[in-house]
Amino acid sequence: MKIRTDIIWKIGLLLLLSWVIVGAWVWEPPMGGVSTPEIYRIFYFHVPMALVTFLAYGLAMIQGIAYLKRRDLEFDLRSSTAAVLGTIFCVLAAVSGSVFARFAWGSFWNWDPRETSILMLLLIYLAYFSLRAAVVDPERKARLSATYSILGFIAAVFTIFVWPRITPGLHPGAPGSSGGKVIVMSARTLMVFVPSLVAFTSLFGWIYSLSLRVNRFVEED
């Protein structure tokens, strides 16, 4: 019974993300009233990737706090695995964002506050991995990483939600700029966008559980 439920949700994920891919190409674009609405179709992928980045870094922090409370290295493994996956999704969000920037603003990189903030976030988490690589003692590594993951997540909240919303820029949602229109999605576009959020979050959950099991084998060896 357990195996059957397991395969059912995996097939569900296959169908859901397949619908998102088809919908992203043939359904209406998420932004109306602009000269090139077609380029906004990338938002069906870009926004869920950014959301998963945030969730993964949040999970890394929660597991980090759990380690500090219980001093069990299993929580350190969970925290670092979430941070690795968060960084992979962060790179994907940055790449999809710069593809959008190329066609919307004329260049892959414009030093827009949103682009700068995602670069800062990536650098913060690259420093996290450098820290982990530099410390040999597992207990000390776990303690330092857990503390860093809390600070990293506070930085993630600031760089994703605060800074780009108070600084004028090109990105949709930024204040006081011609390009900073807020995307108001219709019910039809939500039929692609909401499944996309669910599908990317489920995909993250699946890869996370798989990575965790692989990392446990590596740790045991």
Added chain:
Amino acid sequence: MTTYVPMFVSLFIWIALWLYILSLDRKVRKLSRNV
């Protein structure tokens, strides 16, 4: 043409990735059963 070709390429990549993750999942499951 500019819609359907990239759509089918994206679908192909996603299905290939799904099959790859599924095969990895099965391998890891088998390994954990043997340990």
